[in-house]
Amino acid sequence: MNRTALQTMHDQLEALAQAQDYRAAQALLKDRFMLLPEDLQGRILTMLLADALVSEARMLDGALALENESITALKALEEMRIVLGPDH
Amino acid sequence: MFMHGPEAKKSTYEASRAPQALHEVLTNPRMRGLFTRYLNTLQNDTEIVRDIFETHKANGQYTQEQITFLNDHFPKFKEHFLLAEEVRYMFDTKEIEQAAKNHEPLRELLALNNGSPQILKRYMEVMAMERPEELRAILDLKRSVNEKRRSIRYKAHERMTQTILKRFKLSNTDFEELKNISNERERRQRFRELVQERVDGLQKAVGWLRGTHTERGIEHAFDTLNQFEKDEVKREIGEHLHAVADVLNGFVRGDHEFMEAIQYARIPGEGREDEGAPEELSDDERWKKNMQRIILGARDLIGDYIKGEASWAWGIASALLTEATGIYNSPNRQETKRNSKKEPKEKSAEEIGREEEKRLEKERFKNPQELYDAVGRQLRENNKKGAWKLVDEYLGLHITRKNDLKRIKSEIEGILIKQKGSSEDALQKLSEALGLFQEERESNNT
Numbered sequence: 397m398n399r400t401a402l403q404t405m406h407d408q409l410e411a412l413a414q415a416q417d418y419r420a421a422q423a424l425l426k427d428r429f430m431l432l433p434e435d436l437q438g439r440i441l442t443m444l445l446a447d448a449l450v451s452e453a454r455m456l457d458g459a460l461a462l463e464n465e466s467i468t469a470l471k472a473l474e475e476m477r478i479v480l481g482p483d484h
Numbered sequence: 485m486f487m488h489g490p491e492a493k494k495s496t497y498e499a500s501r502a503p504q505a506l507h508e509v510l511t512n513p514r515m516r517g518l519f520t521r522y523l524n525t526l527q528n529d530t531e532i533v534r535d536i537f538e539t540h541k542a543n544g545q546y547t548q549e550q551i552t553f554l555n556d557h558f559p560k561f562k563e564h565f566l567l568a569e570e571v572r573y574m575f576d577t578k579e580i581e582q583a584a585k586n587h588e589p590l591r592e593l594l595a596l597n598n599g600s601p602q603i604l605k606r607y608m609e610v611m612a613m614e615r616p617e618e619l620r621a622i623l624d625l626k627r628s629v630n631e632k633r634r635s636i637r638y639k640a641h642e643r644m645t646q647t648i649l650k651r652f653k654l655s656n657t658d659f660e661e662l663k664n665i666s667n668e669r670e671r672r673q674r675f676r677e678l679v680q681e682r683v684d685g686l687q688k689a690v691g692w693l694r695g696t697h698t699e700r701g702i703e704h705a706f707d708t709l710n711q712f713e714k715d716e717v718k719r720e721i722g723e724h725l726h727a728v729a730d731v732l733n734g735f736v737r738g739d740h741e742f743m744e745a746i747q748y749a750r751i752p753g754e755g756r757e758d759e760g761a762p763e764e765l766s767d768d769e770r771w772k773k774n775m776q777r778i779i780l781g782a783r784d785l786i787g788d789y790i791k792g793e794a795s796w797a798w799g800i801a802s803a804l805l806t807e808a809t810g811i812y813n814s815p816n817r818q819e820t821k822r823n824s825k826k827e828p829k830e831k832s833a834e835e836i837g838r839e840e841e842k843r844l845e846k847e848r849f850k851n852p853q854e855l856y857d858a859v860g861r862q863l864r865e866n867n868k869k870g871a872w873k874l875v876d877e878y879l880g881l882h883i884t885r886k887n888d889l890k891r892i893k894s895e896i897e898g899i900l901i902k903q904k905g906s907s908e909d910a911l912q913k914l915s916e917a918l919g920l921f922q923e924e925r926e927s928n929n930t
Contacts, residue, residue: 438607448587
């Protein structure tokens with residue numbers, strides 16, 4: 397892909413992002429991806445990998461926090477059951 | 485100025501070693517490609533780098549002046565190369581696939597290349613030469629994710645399990661049943677079922693009522709205990725039980741949807757500043773936010789690329805890297821190796837490459853925890869021989885007359901090769917060995 401074609405793709409992505417048409421932008425990126433210079437493909441993939449790692453880190457933070465919360469909640473329930481008596 | 489003592493000795497050693505090391509780099513296509521990328525970052529020396537590679541292209545030789553230049557830059561390049569090796573180790577194909585599993589855009593673009601992450605892997609090596617700081621940040625992120633994964637799988641999960649055991653009071657019969665299941669996977673499965681039965685029981689007892697289980701909610705429930713009639717309290721308990729059961733169900737199932745859902749769950753004090761409170765976004769809005777970030781990121785990368793469009797050496801280096809990666813990944817690599825034995829000149833380059841690989845293998849596990857993780861990974865894949873190979877190589881380097889590593893190493897061999905124990909036993913022994921090694925190193929330091 398030559399410089400002009402790259403510039404065109406850049407401008408198209410810009411326009412689609414402005415219009416918030418991300419599905420079309422995603423499709424454009426996918427269609428032209430293999431035509432991009434290999435270095436640029438690598439850079440985009442690396443950006444996505446970093447993005448995936450950030451998402452996973454957030455997900456794991458959430459899971460850890462929920463684990464801690466659920467333990468606290470379980471303890472609280474036990475206390476409440478004691479207060480309420482043997483029927484509960 | 486003359487140097488004396490150890491300093492002088494060191495200088496002589498390095499001076500005599502450097503040409504050989506440089507030779508190794510220049511005869512190995514992958515390393516030569518990376519060295520070219522590295523040299524190309526030295527803006528002030530662009531002319532001499534261009535001359536070097538044009539000369540080499542023309543007759544395969546270097547002048548003495550060029551060799552001196554290459555030698556001067558070799559030590560710094562070596563640091564970058566070690567970073568590239570670390571990346572290769574940290575992001576093997578499986579790790580990249582794992583990251584892509586929950587990330588649709590990455591998965592889609594990798595799929596265009598038949599799911600192969602070679603371009604990504606190759607570019608990360610290039611980053612080691614050209615953008616080491618960015619790459620180190622990604623490696624730090626990866627280490628942090630690994631640490632969190634470990635916490636979830638082992639520490640927090642263990643704590644959760646203990647709490648469940650205590651709170652849900654599994655009976656002695658249950659324990660006996662669990663103890664009699666020798667297969668680890670089946671035992672875990674049965675344990676999950678037992679917990680599930682109790683969760684179901686709790687749900688039936690209080691009914692399904694919607695609610696949250698934040699800290700504030702729990703405090704509120706305690707206040708309620710003192711203020712309202714019992715029926716009212718029952719409702720509060722029902723709400724909390726529902727939420728807890730939800731969480732427990734997710735953990736018991738360990739399912740993908742649950743893990744994805746909690747990514748955006750409401751965590752007190754959490755939330756990305758640039759996105760506002762995550763729980764306020766619908767699925768569609770969240771998808772749009774993510775895609776916006778990605779599309780704008782791709783647009784900027786294309787823009788940057790246009791501005792600093794491929795410099796002269798880029799093509800040469802890329803060709804070398806592509807060729808080298810082809811060699812490294814070829815299913816016929818063994819064939820190539822066998823053929824190379826027939827040609828002395830090729831064999832020499834291959835040997836140098838293997839020596840370099842061996843040396844880097846030794847440097848790979850600077851941190852014992854990394855070895856432990858790598859062995860654990862092999863065992864999870866049920867590759868006991870692979871796990872043993874790592875243990876053998878690493879401990880073999882650290883056995884001295886003083887320590888007990890030899891004994892432990894042969895015990896691990898017994899477990900992994902002669903099947904005298906489980907994977908857990910092997911990891912426990914390895915942990916013991918690494919502890920000994922660490923103690924000895926600390927006592928040597930003091």
